[in-house]
Amino acid sequence: EAGVTQFPSHSVIEKGQTVTLRCDPISGHDNLYWYRRVMGKEIKFLLHFVKESKQDESGMPNNRFLAERTGGTYSTLKVQPAELEDSGVYFCASSLLRTGGRRNTEAFFGQGTRLTVV
């Protein structure tokens, strides 16, 4: 079974440009998460989808970031326009949605997209 896949693995763009990151979760995983690690700092939560709906977007840094998950399958994270401080590694994770009892299950991570804004 394929794991969480992220595209591209690396991206170098100039300040002011637009970049779109993609995440393909594990098939059947309704939960999809985006995280970001800025160099040397902790990994921070950006947002959470349940199917196509945004469950929690409290971690999105500003309105230059737009996440979508049309159809509840893959997700995209667009940064427009990119700034220098957006550089970092963007991780996607997915997990099964458990509807009863203790909610949520183990999250599986992708390899991340290393974004460099110059």
Added chain:
Amino acid sequence: AQTVTQSQPEMSVQEAETVTLSCTYDTSESDYYLFWYKQPPSRQMILVIRQEAYKQQNATENRFSVNFQKAAKSFSLKISDSQLGDAAMYFCAYRSAKSNTGKLIFGQGTTLQVKP
């Protein structure tokens, strides 16, 4: 708000020896999960071990075990018989058991070097 702190940016261990990675956290909740994730140089994070706060017994997974001290809010990872393949960055993470989001709160990470 919950926080997770890993105070050791880098650690090294001799192959076949034992090493302990530290993690402390802060929360007002009583029901939560704690995790250790490993991120090898290939960058895909893998779950190493998890602990449920309501369980008093420390979790173990082969050569990996934790020392969970709930009152002290400490969650250290012990790696026994270290192998070259254990070299990676290790992240401690917290997740509320009550939250609907399932989001993880991570520490800063510890880079583990294994010396042959």
